[in-house]
Amino acid sequence: MDSELTAWALAAAQALLFIAAAPLLAGWVQRVKCHAQNRAAPAVWQPYRNLAKLLRKKMLLAENASWLFRAVPYIVFGAMLLAAAVVPLIAVNLPSAAIADMIVLVAFFALARFFTALAGLDIGTAFGGMGASREMMVSALAEPAMLMAVFTLSMTASTTNLSVATGYVLQSGLVLRPSFLFALLALTMVAVAETSRVPVDNPATHLELTMLHEAMILEYGGRHLALIEWASQIKLMIYSVLIVDFFFPWGIATGFSAAALAVGALAVAAKLMLLAVILVVWETVLAKMRLFRVPQFLGFAFMLSLLAMLTHVVLETGG
């Protein structure tokens, strides 16, 4: 009973660490990106300053905003908090992973997106509608690709539990599985689309007619905007940690000793920093796509994940 309590306490601590570290990752990406593009870089903790500023600001609401508009930031943040709680960050075998498996995780993202899109339609501006319509189109294509990639992993590990699956990859050692390679590519492409990064969307602009995510939340301000921004930073972190967990889990703690946890924390920090650099390179060399190129991009991701699944069934099970 006592060890169970410790495990739950650790799980709660990990979830808190997760949401606390998310702005840091965003700040790191921002900083590396500025360096890569020869611009003066803000401090790594600039996102914290932004959040603090937004949380203190006085609220301004559009006159047509309904109760739904005011509830959405909390729902979105709640969904992301839950999602963050089930993803193994520094240790596997934590009991919180049982709350939700991979499919529920995808559904948490869908829940957040559903309500964000509704908030976009609430004010009745053309921008909000545009953002909502486009975001739902992109997600309708990204979600099956993501689930297909996730199914490949879960069929390999015969579980949809995130912690157990990570543990399985960890245990089976360095085995080269072609299916994982395809799944990794597909998942990365979906992650880029879902976290509104270049080339699907550009998180840095509010001025283009091509914006997707930003168009939906254009009317938000103050603490509402803070929650939504924080939630999207958590989302970026979740996708990064998922990729790290599934494909490069080495270093993650399997026991709860202090040394193991420290190693796990350091390992995941190093891996995320490296992943952020890759993301920056990707975002710097690629240009944003036209909106109707995005379905082809995501269609390619879906084909890759389908290929991953077929490779798994044909090559790796051999019943």
Add this chain to the structure above:
Amino acid sequence: MSAAGGTPLLLAYAAVASTFLSGAISLFAVRRHPGFLHFGSFLFLFLSGAASIVAGGWTLLGKHTLTGRFALGLPWLDWHLRIDPLSGFFLVLLGTLVVAISLYGPSYTREFARGPAAQPLPPLGVFTALFVLGMQVMLLADDALVFMIFWEMMSLSGYFLVVYQHQHAANRHAAFLYLLLAHVGALVILLSFGVLAAFGGGLTFDQMRAAELTPLWATIAFACAFLGFGTKAGMVPLHVWLPDAHPVAPSHISALMSGAMIKMGIYGIVRVSYDLIGDVRWEWGVVVLVIGTASSLLGVLYALMQHDLKRLLAYHSIENIGIILMGLGLSMIFLGSGHKMLGTLGLIAALYHTLNHALFKGLLFLGAGAVLYRTHAHDLDHMGGLIHRMPLTAFLFLVGCVAISALPPFNGFVSEWLTFQTALQAPVLKNGLLRTTLPIAAALLALTGALAAACFVKAFGIAFLGKPRTRRAARAREVPAGMLVGMALLAALCLLLGVFPTTMIQAMAPITQLLVHEALPSAAAQGWLWLTPISPQVASYSAPFVVAAIVVVFGLGYLFLKRGAAAPRRAYAWDCGFGQLNSRMQYTSSAFSQPIRRVFGGVWKVDEQIDTLASAGPIPRVTSLHYSLHTHDWSWLRCYVPIGRVVLAAANRIGFIQTGNIHTYLKFSFVTLLVFLWIVS
């Protein structure tokens, strides 16, 4: 008879009698006494629904199987009745919807009592009662005769309900199509019972259960039943009647049709294949899975293009029937391959989704009815901003939207999650093709779910959010309390079934024990908090945690952010300096779905027209612009129109025998009689 002394069966009889009284009393609801319909008829309907729930729930939880026998009709053909966990489950489903509409109906039907939409009231009450009566007795039927009589009663009274507002030609057309396909379906069902009765040597279900069928004849019986019941359920491509018929009926009837009537098709498929035939084959499962996947995907894609709210909901019924069929198909594949536990899981997923769909689709149709009641608008583009004028309706409708979009923590998510979990167990199958097909079906289910979410963002966003698009929408007000209570009941059940799935699955165990002699003991092994369908290592989900987390975030947000902060200031949204934003600048429903229409281009036959009117003068300028968009169903154009053409041509060919001369007709009758006598002797 078991120890309970047949009480559940007596309660079921009481429910039937109460429905009958409800119909009888509404005969008196002439124009001067509408109260007979509003109070009398709906009161008895309420009692009937409540009795159905108790009877069904008692049977289900007590694992009873009770039979009854009536010497009615022909002297050598008694009527056999039986209530068992499966029929109990569907009685609960039906009873819940009947209770909800009997709370909702008294206010809603006032519209028909007076004013511009006035209609004679007795037919509405009588046919509603007959419709419910048909479903209730059909669920209790234990022989093919009773089953078919009451199946037909349900179908026929449904016709009169669809055509209730018969002044519109579209309603009459929809009702005719409904009647035609209902009868084609009934004929095929009759063939299926014919095969079973021939092998069993009698019309009772007990004889059919005992029948020893060869695989070929079993497949024929299954195919006929699947076609016939599938027509009623609305599977692709036999769905064409559904999106026409459901929207034109009065809204509480639409709720009953989409919520309960099409589920009777599912009941029929389960009853015939799992219970009467018994020996399920995996090949059938493949067919059911493929048709289910096609139905769900096409249903949601067609729904996305609709701008009539009730028609959009009707297409979603096709989608959800597809999801239920996918569950059934998976169940048959696993059962037929000898994996009993996984087959049970698939069956549970399918039945759970059946109940869930009844609840949220009933809720959504009642919500659409509430909007119709206040704004008289069918078209999404004539609504808008209703969340300010009808906040409670908006909230309840939103619950339905979230539930049907399969988002946690509501009920739609649980059953889809169970379907996913079943499909992911594909690696246990020997057949390599099946191992690949099942995950692809699961991915298509994911696509369906994502598109459904897009569709309900559109439906809720265009109808309830933004600014009012018409004057009627701007003046709408909240509907009467009775209608809200009816909707709130269904919304509360949507949440409860989403948060406590483990308890529900335990309650459903007697059904699977009856049908496949297996329960799902692992599902609840970790207590009510955790849903672990296979084992905690493989997959788990805990909805109470999800609710708790969202509540905690709201609580913390209130404590630390909202409390003590100044009240937010209201201001106009930024209009880019061009002056006031108006309601015409908002996204419309067609605009919202335009990106998806472009991505999935070939699925619809799109008819897009832009008419511009230019002014006279040396330099023509556009003075008016009219945009119209129609999307047509390929299955109608490619299947039904050619069939119709062939039938018409054939009828013309043999038209020459119709001379109009009575002597010729007598001659035909005489020859026919001789031929029959020759066959018989």
